[in-house]
Amino acid sequence: xxxxxxxxxxxxxxxxxxxxxxxxxxxxxxxxxxxxxxxxxxxxxxxxxxxxxxxxxxxxxxxxxxxxxxxxxxxxxxxxxxxxxxxxxxxxxxxxxxxxxxxxxxxxxxxxxxxxxxxxxxxxxxxxxxxxxxxxxxxxxxxxxxxxxxxxxxxxxxxxxxxxxxxxxxxxxxxxxxxxxxxxxxxxxxxxxxxxxxxxxxxxxxxxxxxxx
Numbered sequence: 468x469x470x471x472x473x474x475x476x477x478x479x480x481x482x483x484x485x486x487x488x489x490x491x492x493x494x495x496x497x498x499x500x501x502x503x504x505x506x507x508x509x510x511x512x513x514x515x516x517x518x519x520x521x522x523x524x525x526x527x528x529x530x531x532x533x534x535x536x537x538x539x540x541x542x543x544x545x546x547x548x549x550x551x552x553x554x555x556x557x558x559x560x561x562x563x564x565x566x567x568x569x570x571x572x573x574x575x576x577x578x579x580x581x582x583x584x585x586x587x588x589x590x591x592x593x594x595x596x597x598x599x600x601x602x603x604x605x606x607x608x609x610x611x612x613x614x615x616x617x618x619x620x621x622x623x624x625x626x627x628x629x630x631x632x633x634x635x636x637x638x639x640x641x642x643x644x645x646x647x648x649x650x651x652x653x654x655x656x657x658x659x660x661x662x663x664x665x666x667x668x669x670x671x672x673x674x675x676x677x678x679x680x
Contacts, residue, residue, distance in 0.1 A: 492665045493553040494633050497619075498640050499672050500551035501544055503658065504599050505641075506650035506674045511601055515540045516645040529642055534635050537642070542601035544637050548619035550599060555584035555662045557621050583618050584662060592616045651675040 468474060474482070505512040518539045523529065558580040565579070566572040573579055588596040592613070593603070602608060620627035627633070644650070653675060658668035 488665070489627070490629055490632075494636050496551075496553040496665050496667055497544075497548060497633065498637055499668075500553075500666070501547040501637060501641060502644070502650055502674060503652075503672050504547040504550065505543065505645075506652045508599055509649075509651075511543055511599070512645065512650060515543055515641065519642045519645055523642075523646070527643075527646060529639055533642075534638050537638050539601065540638060540641060541634070542604040544634065544641070545604040545617070545619075546599055546601040549587045549593075549603070549617060550597075551666055552583045552587060552619045553666055554619075554621070554664065555666045556580055556582045559625070581618075583621075584666070586616070586618060647679055649677040649679060651677060 468478075505515065518537060522533050522536050558578050561573055561575050561577050561579055563575050564572055586592065590596055593616070615622050620630035620633070651674065653673040656670065656673040658672045659670050661667050661669040
């Protein structure tokens, strides 16, 4: 640890769990649902592809500086994270009582669960929440939105430590895929949502890939 003291077996297991499940499973879920969304919406898929081609030119590798230029691609990623948050719910142990704006309160010591999936589809927060619309995340449309309306990586002091890494991982995976393939849906096998700790589909996510020549 930071004091030079060795980690116990339990500490080591906790670290491995963090890397394996928070750093692998969640990102795999996020990339899978992103591909699904863009397969359903070829116009957004093509706009991402053109943006990526414009940034990379004739290169087929991605440099660190390229990632910050993928503005439309980032909006598409955020919109897929809104509709299909890899972690659909989180819970918190209350160290002190909490009183809500309507006067109701929860006592210290209880466990409070937050449904990120439900929040992201709340009609009081999002207009036409079932529709995939990346422009929700344009600077002008995001400016007036509450900071906690969009929580794919949770929020506060216990938020996801790897969120920037995960976003960059999704950008790289999407960019290298869209340069090579066109994503198309498989209408006969739509995914069936299975909201576990990580959001997945009980029957997989089936897409067609057409090679781009």
